[in-house]
Amino acid sequence: MSSNLHVRRASELGEIAQVAVARPVTAERLEEIWGVLVHEVATVQAISTAAVEARSDESRTAYLKLLEAETAEIVALVQEVSCELPGLAS
DSSP: OOOOOOOOOGGGGGGSOOOOOOOOOOHHHHHHHHHHHHHHHHHHHHHHHHHHHOSSHHHHHHHHHHHHHHHHHHHHHHHHHHHHSTTTOO
16 A cells, blocks of 8 residues: 655655645734725725626626625635634634
């Protein structure tokens, strides 16, 4: 049974995908996340207003897809914080 692991030459190491290391949530990181969250919420507000005022179904659909992407970003940020802070993980 093979594990598919093998030794690589130093010249091949740049080809190996790197896994992001989770950063601990420090006060500075919380400030950064807060700033991003404030921006994302303002963006969601602007997009939702534009969706309501859209003149065509195509435009409205495009705005809704943007809202979906923005809310996914907000969820990812909240999950990042909740995984690191005691009592917030659900």
